[in-house]
Structure formats: C-alpha cells, structure tokens
Amino acid sequence: RRSWAEPYKIKVVEPLKMTTRAEREQAIAEAGYNTFLLRSEDVYIDLLTDSGTSAMSDRQWAGMMVGDEAYAGSKNFYSLEEAIQKYYGYRYILPTHQGRGAENILSKILIKPGDYIPGNMYFTTTRLHQELAGGTFVDVIIDEAHDPRSQHPFKGNVDLQKLTDLIKRVGAERIPYISVAGTVNMAGGQPISMANLRAVYELAKSHDIRIILDATRAVENAYFIQQREADYHQQSIAIILKEFCSYTDGCTMSGKKDALVNIGGWLALNDPDIYEEARNMIVIYEGLHTYGGMAGRDMEAMAIGIEESVQDDHIRARIGQVEYLGQKLLDWNIPIVVPIGGHAIYLDAKAFLPHIPQDQFPAQLLAAELYREAGIRAMERGIVSAGRNKDTGDHYYPELELVRLTIPRRVYTQAHMDLTAEAVDEVYYNRHRLRGLKMVYEPKYLRFFQARFELL
C-alpha cells in the first residue's frame, strides 16, 4: 500500500528555538508544572491544543487582505454567513469571537435555573456556561465512552435509555435542549454515529425537545461516519456534514478547530424567535450581529477555512497524521485511548502511572514530564480539568485520567510525530521513577488553565 502524504506543500515556516533539558527543567518548575503556564517560545512541539493553532492557507491569508472593517454590514460577514449556510445548513448565523462566546449566549437564552441539560460527556467551558445559567449538566453518553480500552467505533453515542430516563425523571419542560458534541473531546475525540444522532433527534422531537450541536469538530466526526458507517462509505464529507447538522436545531461552533482559523466562532439557529433574542444578546457580549467580536478579515479567513475543511483530501490527511502517531504508540504497547480519535492522541495516565493516585494528579505530572523530556507540550485532561462538583465541593474523579497530545492542523511534519512517539516511549520506559504532585494554587473557575503544582 503506498503511504499517504499531505495534499499541500509548505510556503512559510516559523523557526523554532531548541532548548536544553536544564532550560526545560527550569521552565516547567517556574510554570508550576502546568503546561498552560509555559511560554510558547520555550516549547518545541506544541501539542497543547488544536484550538486556534492551525496553519492557514495562502488563500486564507489572501482573504485577510480583503477585510471589510466597516462597523456594520461588513461584506466578510455575508461570505461567512453563506459558507455556514452552505456547509452546515442552518438558517440564521451569528458570529462570535470563539466557541465560548456562542456557549455563553445560548446558555443565557435557553437555560433557566433548575433546568437539566443532557449531553454526551461534558466539555469544560460548555458545562460551565450551562451551570452559570443555573442548569445542571447530565452525562448521557454510552458507558463505553468512559473506558479507555473499549474499541467501540462510536464512543460519542448517546445512551437513549439514559436520555429517556432523565426525561421521565425531570420532565421535558425542564430540558431546554440536548447538548450533543461530535466529536467528543473529553472522551478522546470520539465520534457519534449518524444513526445514533438520528435516533436522538427522533426521541427529542417526540418530546418536543431541541437538540443543539457543538459543531467544533463535526467535520472530523463526518470523516469517522464516512469510514465506519456502511451507508456513508461512498458519500463526500460535505454531504455527510450537512445531513449530520440537519438532525439538530442549531449549533455552537469554535472555528478555531475544524474551520482552520486562529480566532472565530459562531452560533447558528433555525428558530427565528431564539435567533431574534440571540442577535440582541450578541450586541451586549460580542459586538454587532455582523461581526461578533471578529475583525472583517477574520470572518473572511473563516469563510475560506470552512470551504477547505470539508475537502476529503484535507480531512483524510489531517486524521491520517493523528492515526500515524497513535499507531506508533500502540505498536510500542503504550497505553492510549482507543479507537484513535480525530484531533489528538490521549495517553491513559492511569495505566501509564498506576503507582500515582488520582488525587496526586498523574496526568498533570505526565504532561509536565513530557515537556521536560523533549520540549513537547501536551494538556492534562483528567481530575484537574474535571474541576470540583458544584454541590459537594470535592474533586470530580473522572474515569478518564488522560494526557492529550493534540495535533494542530497542517503544522507539524511526520518527523515531529516520530520524535513525539520516541519521547513518549522514553518517559514510559522510565515511568516508575515518576512521582505525584500537590496543587499549591487553585483558581475558582476552569482551574486547569492556571493552577500551579509542586512535586511531592
């Protein structure tokens, strides 16, 4: 089988500073063993996040030059609106500065105190905005999603029985919408199948409940549907994406992922009344309804990025690179979440460091160690990210204690992936020497972004 290669060539590069182990040991200690607090210039391979870290194409950069920076009615808004309507299929489009902007407005409009929002596993900012609006997130994802070794091809699926039980328990009128993500970030970038989403849609409609999609990585989800769902093997990514969105009433979107831009997002809706209210909220929190916290040039770059993101060759190469890294680690028996996800490889820190108890933050330690070893920046996706239960005040203790190696789009080469695999293997070989951390500073919200730790 011929090996694959990217459907693009490199035109611009960013030279990277190479660091020594001594420099990295000092940097990670100063950063309180929190990779979020490292300086980017001290990072060699930045796998912290795929959010806002993609490389734009020459056409997107060209689009930046035709930014219409009019305060109202920018022509770039209309090209963005057209791209979203064409590829995602929603009627009303509201630009926001990024995903959180859309989550904030949607939660404020749809959620009343005491409401319940069922969803396929939590996401940090999504759940926080739901809670800040007085809602309670209820996880209705299938059990397999919480098992890093389960090979279920669609771990993002909703457990229809869990959803039905919640509707019976609290009543449909206490459920403002079902929050469906595709793919599911915290489960390991795992997709929901078209069949399951269609079933959720039919169940929701039978109770007159809305579904709102978190479309942040819906193009990656479409790829897994094409690869793993028999009915879709011959369908293009663009066709699959549009059908996928048709089973939802709207979406929040972080354009910083699939849509290949460094900033941007949107709230899309089909209901004119909700749109009316959201359009009014946009001017309070994001700016005018025709720019939503973005410059005109950003909207143009995102409109072009949407078009590029749904090309079959692009998404095949993008996910192919993640699969390349994941398969190397699997071949070396290093514990990672399977099946390999769409945007990242997730190291299973519980299996990697069984001698470190969860309340000594094994994933946090493993991410810090990977940086120390090779200047690779990863992200903790375990007990620190899970935060505290708003009722009990105790940590959430998630089944999944993971370190996310998140692959930016069109940025790194296969050589960077090879080096990453070798560095992980090195840390794995010496894992028994590692010990836990204690948290010495804990912020009130989304603590993982700014918490500080010390070695025990």
Ligand SMILES: CC1=C(O)/C(=C\N=C(/C)C(=O)O)C(COP(=O)(O)O)=CN1
């Ligand atoms: C599934 C999902 C996300 O992954 C997400 C942000 N994710 C980040 C920053 C990440 O590193 O995964 C957000 C928030 O988007 P924002 O980072 O505000 O543009 C919403 N949904």
